Amino acid sequence: MDRRTFAGAGARARRTGFAAVVVLACGVLPAHAKTQKPVTLNDAITRAVSAGFALPAARARYEGAEAGVRQAGRYLNPSIGVESENFAGSGPYQALNQPETTLYLQQTIELGDKRAARTGVARSEAETTRARSAVQVLDLMREVELAWIEVLVAAAQQRVAEERLSIAQQFQSEISRRADAGRDPLYTQSRAEAQVALEQIAVDQARAAARIARANLAGYWRGGADYAVDLNAFENAAATNDGNPISVDVALLEAERQLAASRVSLERSKAVQDPAVRVGVRHFADTNDTALVAGIAIPLPLFDTNKDNIEKAEAERRAAELDVETARLTLRRELTRLQSRLVASATEARRIQREVIPKAEQAVQLIRDGMDRGAFSYIEFIDAQRTLNDARLRRIEALRAFYQDNAMVARLTGRHSRLNIKG
Known part of the structure; x- marks a missing residue:
C-alpha cells in the first residue's frame, strides 16, 4: 500500500472538502437572490x-359596525294617518257626505334610555369586531412566521445534505482510484457509488423541500x-423579551363581556313601556268645522315584562365574565409551558453545538487521518x-421546535401587533 500517495490524496480531499463546504453554504440560495437584501421575519x-x-x-367590518352605531342612535320615525268616522251607517249616518275625518300625527316616545342602551350595544359590537379582526390578523402573522421558519429549516437541511454529498463524492473518487489500482476490493467502490447516489437523492429532496417552503x-x-x-x-436561539404583552x-373576550353587559342594559330598558302620543285635526263635514284632537296610548305590561330576556x-354576561377569567388562566399556563419548552429546546441546540458536534467532527477527522x-x-x-450528520440534523430540529414555540409566544402576547403595517 502506498501510504504516502494516499496521505497526499487525503490532504487534498480535506482542502477540497473545506472549499466545497464554503461554496455549498453560500449556494443554499438561488444565484440571483444572493445580491438581494435578505428577507427578515418582519419583512x-x-x-x-x-x-x-x-x-x-x-x-x-369595522366601517359596517360604525354604521350600526349611527343607526342605533336614530330616533323612531313618526307616523301619519287618516281616520274617517260616521258614514255609511244607519239613520242620519247613512249619507256618505257627512263623515268626520281626522288627520293625525303619532309619535312613540322611548323611555328607559332605550336609545342610549341600543347605542351602547352597537358600540360594544364595534369593539368586538375590532378585537376579532386583531385576532385574525395575528393568526395570519403566526402562519407567516411558521412558514418563514420552514424556509430557514429547509435551507439548513439543504446545506447539510449538500455537505454530505460533497464529502461522499470526494471519497468515491479516491476509492475508485484505489480500486482501479488494486489496493481496495471492488465492493468498496460499489458501496461508495451507492452512497453518492443516496446522498444525491437526499440533496434533490432537500432542494425540492426548500423550493416548496420558499414558494409557500x-x-x-x-x-x-x-x-x-x-x-x-x-442559528441564534434567543428568546425575545415581549415587554408588556x-x-x-x-x-376579544373582554369586548364580548362588555357586549353582554350592554345587552343586559338594553333588555332592562325594554321592560319600560313606551307611550304613543297622537295629535291631529278633525273635520266635521255636516258643519264644515274643524277641531284639534289629542291622545296617548300606553301598553299594559300584563303578560310580557321582558323578564326572561333580562x-x-x-x-350570558356571567358566562362572559367567567370566559375572561378562564382565558387569563389559560394564557398564563400556556406561556409558562412555552417558556419551559423554549429553554429546553435552546439548551438542547446549544449543548449539541458545544458538546456533540465538536466531538463528532473530531472523530471524523481522526478516522480520516487513520484511513491515510x-x-x-x-x-x-x-x-x-453519519453520527456527525445526525447531530447536525437533530440540532436543526431543536432549533425548529424553539422557533415554532417562539412563534406561538409571539401570537399569544401580540408581539407582532407593534409592526407598522399599511394595507
Whole structure:
C-alpha cells in the first residue's frame, strides 16, 4: 500500500472538502437572490399582511359596525294617518257626505334610555369586531412566521445534505482510484457509488423541500420565490423579551363581556313601556268645522315584562365574565409551558453545538487521518460521518421546535401587533 500517495490524496480531499463546504453554504440560495437584501421575519410579515385581504376585510367590518352605531342612535320615525268616522251607517249616518275625518300625527316616545342602551350595544359590537379582526390578523402573522421558519429549516437541511454529498463524492473518487489500482476490493467502490447516489437523492429532496417552503412563504404576498434569507437568524436561539404583552384573545373576550353587559342594559330598558302620543285635526263635514284632537296610548305590561330576556342576558354576561377569567388562566399556563419548552429546546441546540458536534467532527477527522495510515476503513468513516450528520440534523430540529414555540409566544402576547403595517 502506498501510504504516502494516499496521505497526499487525503490532504487534498480535506482542502477540497473545506472549499466545497464554503461554496455549498453560500449556494443554499438561488444565484440571483444572493445580491438581494435578505428577507427578515418582519419583512415577511409586513409583505404578507400588506398584500393580503385581512386588513381590508377588518376595515370593512369595522366601517359596517360604525354604521350600526349611527343607526342605533336614530330616533323612531313618526307616523301619519287618516281616520274617517260616521258614514255609511244607519239613520242620519247613512249619507256618505257627512263623515268626520281626522288627520293625525303619532309619535312613540322611548323611555328607559332605550336609545342610549341600543347605542351602547352597537358600540360594544364595534369593539368586538375590532378585537376579532386583531385576532385574525395575528393568526395570519403566526402562519407567516411558521412558514418563514420552514424556509430557514429547509435551507439548513439543504446545506447539510449538500455537505454530505460533497464529502461522499470526494471519497468515491479516491476509492475508485484505489480500486482501479488494486489496493481496495471492488465492493468498496460499489458501496461508495451507492452512497453518492443516496446522498444525491437526499440533496434533490432537500432542494425540492426548500423550493416548496420558499414558494409557500412567497405565496402569502403573491410574489416569487427568488428572495434571499439569512441563516444566521436561525442559528441564534434567543428568546425575545415581549415587554408588556398584549393578549388579543383576552381582549376579544373582554369586548364580548362588555357586549353582554350592554345587552343586559338594553333588555332592562325594554321592560319600560313606551307611550304613543297622537295629535291631529278633525273635520266635521255636516258643519264644515274643524277641531284639534289629542291622545296617548300606553301598553299594559300584563303578560310580557321582558323578564326572561333580562335573565338570559344576565346569564350570558356571567358566562362572559367567567370566559375572561378562564382565558387569563389559560394564557398564563400556556406561556409558562412555552417558556419551559423554549429553554429546553435552546439548551438542547446549544449543548449539541458545544458538546456533540465538536466531538463528532473530531472523530471524523481522526478516522480520516487513520484511513491515510490504513488504520480505519471506509465503512468506519461513513459511520462517523453519519453520527456527525445526525447531530447536525437533530440540532436543526431543536432549533425548529424553539422557533415554532417562539412563534406561538409571539401570537399569544401580540408581539407582532407593534409592526407598522399599511394595507
